[in-house]
Amino acid sequence: MGMNVKFFDSIAEFLPDVCFERPPDAAIVLGSGWADALKADATLVRIPYADIPGLGAATVAGHTGEFWLYERAGRRIAAFCGRRHWYEGVGWEAVVFPVETLRRMGGQKLLLTNAAGGINPALKPGDFVILKDHINTVGINPMIGPVVDGWGPRFPDMTEVYTKHLRDVLHGAANRRGLRVMEGIYAFTSGPVFETPAEIRAYSHVGADVVGMSTVPESVFAHACGIQVAGLSLVSNLAAGISPRPLCHEEVLAATNGAQAVMAGLVDDFIVSC
Numbered sequence: 001m002g003m004n005v006k007f008f009d010s011i012a013e014f015l016p017d018v019c020f021e022r023p024p025d026a027a028i029v030l031g032s033g034w035a036d037a038l039k040a041d042a043t044l045v046r047i048p049y050a051d052i053p054g055l056g057a058a059t060v061a062g063h064t065g066e067f068w069l070y071e072r073a074g075r076r077i078a079a080f081c082g083r084r085h086w087y088e089g090v091g092w093e094a095v096v097f098p099v100e101t102l103r104r105m106g107g108q109k110l111l112l113t114n115a116a117g118g119i120n121p122a123l124k125p126g127d128f129v130i131l132k133d134h135i136n137t138v139g140i141n142p143m144i145g146p147v148v149d150g151w152g153p154r155f156p157d158m159t160e161v162y163t164k165h166l167r168d169v170l171h172g173a174a175n176r177r178g179l180r181v182m183e184g185i186y187a188f189t190s191g192p193v194f195e196t197p198a199e200i201r202a203y204s205h206v207g208a209d210v211v212g213m214s215t216v217p218e219s220v221f222a223h224a225c226g227i228q229v230a231g232l233s234l235v236s237n238l239a240a241g242i243s244p245r246p247l248c249h250e251e252v253l254a255a256t257n258g259a260q261a262v263m264a265g266l267v268d269d270f271i272v273s274c
């Protein structure tokens with residue numbers, strides 16, 4: 001058990017030297033429906049995941065599956081457009097590759113975006129939630145395995161996974177757009193099945209505000225490695241049993257379509273002001 005470190009070595013060898021010439025000022029992972037959120041002044045590198053050895057193409061609709069290194073307002077940004085998920089059954093390496101790539105590039109700040117189901121009754125589709133903390137309902141995480149140099153201690157502290165300063169940056173970006181956003185707790189489920197209404201009631205009782213199938217593996221890994229993390233969910237649907245109809249990925253993507261301009265603005269504001 002444990003991740004295969006050679007997987008990351010071959011990615012680092014594959015990426016062009018410019019990726020390692022200076023650390024990126026920030027990195028971003030674009031989740032479902034967030035694919036069009038980047039505003040680049042200049043693009044230095046653009047590589048389809050399918051071309052990166054061992055990684056394979058992003059398989060989920062709404063995920064472009066490309067690595068970008070770009071410049072914006074004098075800053076250098078690493079962007080992972082689309083993610084691989086635990087439920088794809090390809091192991092943790094592909095899931096955490098954005099974080100490990102960022103770590104090897106020397107980056108210190110990471111914004112993880114996703115689409116999530118709304119559990120808190122105050123939430124409706126189209127709302128944004130700044131992650132304050134999470135609940136891992138899956139019971140496993142990418143740190144299981146031998147201790148690896150650079151990946152933090154045997155027992156990483158998880159008291160403040162989502163850095164206060166970066167949460168404040170996201171609040172600032174939202175305020176400038178007149179958006180009302182709450183901070184919330186994200187419940188991570190393995191997927192690919194959506195939750196049952198009974199599960200959603202249970203997650204609600206233990207304090208979850210939103211639910212989704214991503215983000216937590218990356219945030220746990222990044223925080224263990226000492227990278228500052230921010231998480232931003234777009235509520236794409238009401239969670240199972242709260243929604244009056246069965247859930248489907250098309251509904252998730254339709255909600256993100258309506259919010260493209262705001263998503264791009266928030267991401268851009270974050271990477272310029274973090």
Ligand code: HPA
Nearest residue numbers: 115116117211212213239
């Ligand atoms: N549940 C889990 N993951 C999700 C949901 C949901 O309702 N919406 C978007 N991602």
